Amino acid sequence: MEDKIYDVVIIGAGPSGLTAAIYTSRRAMETLVVSKDIGGQMALTDDIGNYPGFELIAGLDLAQKFKTQAEKTGTKLDFKEIVSINKEDKIFTLKTTDNSEFKAKSVILAFGLTPRNLEVPGEKEFTGRGVSYCATCDGPLYKDKTVVVVGGGNSALDAAEYTSKLAKQVYLIHRRDTFRGEQVLIDQVKATKNIEIIYDAVTSEIKGDTTVSSYVYKTKDGKKHELTTDGIFIEVGHVAKTDWLGDLVEYTDRKEIKISRDCETKTPGLFAAGDITEITYKQAVISAGEGSKAALQAYKFLQGDKPLAPDWTPKK
Numbered sequence: 001m002e003d004k005i006y007d008v009v010i011i012g013a014g015p016s017g018l019t020a021a022i023y024t025s026r027r028a029m030e031t032l033v034v035s036k037d038i039g040g041q042m043a044l045t046d047d048i049g050n051y052p053g054f055e056l057i058a059g060l061d062l063a064q065k066f067k068t069q070a071e072k073t074g075t076k077l078d079f080k081e082i083v084s085i086n087k088e089d090k091i092f093t094l095k096t097t098d099n100s101e102f103k104a105k106s107v108i109l110a111f112g113l114t115p116r117n118l119e120v121p122g123e124k125e126f127t128g129r130g131v132s133y134c135a136t137c138d139g140p141l142y143k144d145k146t147v148v149v150v151g152g153g154n155s156a157l158d159a160a161e162y163t164s165k166l167a168k169q170v171y172l173i174h175r176r177d178t179f180r181g182e183q184v185l186i187d188q189v190k191a192t193k194n195i196e197i198i199y200d201a202v203t204s205e206i207k208g209d210t211t212v213s214s215y216v217y218k219t220k221d222g223k224k225h226e227l228t229t230d231g232i233f234i235e236v237g238h239v240a241k242t243d244w245l246g247d248l249v250e251y252t253d254r255k256e257i258k259i260s261r262d263c264e265t266k267t268p269g270l271f272a273a274g275d276i277t278e279i280t281y282k283q284a285v286i287s288a289g290e291g292s293k294a295a296l297q298a299y300k301f302l303q304g305d306k307p308l309a310p311d312w313t314p315k316k
């Protein structure tokens, strides 16, 4: 167990967590980022075309840049999963899956969302054996093969577009007849010859032997259809896994963390930023901005009554 008490422990190393780390480190706060991975959901995105300053960049490359910048400013990183947090005498204690413990004067929750499951027969059984939640990671396994992508948001459109460059045939299955993704992506997918879009189709089962062999869906008329496929990418959004925070924070009905305008939770010293919070738009650039707000607020919290230099002063 470490005896050290960090000024701030940040949970998560996506755009919000790493931006927060850059800000806290630059304010000379002793900063530790604890995360399962680098980049979170952003790192799983093939091409990012809406992060200002980068016309087109792979999510993993952008995440790597965030990490390098955070480390250069003095942030320490530890790859672990936090499972519990409590506060006693103004100090937070965080426990990990491997029974390590970290202590901190303030904490920023920036651990993002978790992929949603379809909850259909065969899904659990074939996860890692043809069923995947990450096209960027597993797409290359399907060179010249057939894949099914399920979903109708940007992630599914992205996954269909990316896998179409590798696979022989891609089926994009959406449960409605309109996509909720960006028009530019929709146009791109519709113009790609080896992507067939199947609308108004609901997944009923994933079949296989040792690995996936087919995908079964139901259409509006109640008829069942079966597609022979080598792989299935499930890209149906995300859920907030926040139960472990107990009553330290307040929740929305979607289990996101409620925050003030400045990223405070109901517990003094505990802040939250990015996709895991109630913000409407789950975008990398917004998460980065929220991370910087949480960091500045954590700094203010540790300063106590000391006056802060304002970011701007109105003209008299």
Ligand code: NAP
Pocket (backbone or CB within 6 Å): 045, 047, 048, 049, 050, 116, 117, 118, 150, 151, 152, 153, 154, 155, 156, 158, 175, 176, 179, 180, 235, 236, 237, 238, 281, 282, 283
């Ligand atoms: P999303 O926008 O929430 O879309 C989820 C999709 O999955 C929806 O089309 C939804 O259908 C469908 N869905 C949900 N549950 C389902 C179920 N049980 N069975 C079948 N379909 C189901 O999630 P996302 O695509 O992962 O995107 C999350 C956020 O990240 C968004 O804000 C997105 O813009 C952002 N993102 C951006 C980019 C980019 O800019 N390139 C890339 C990836 C993600 P309905 O439409 O019927 O609800």
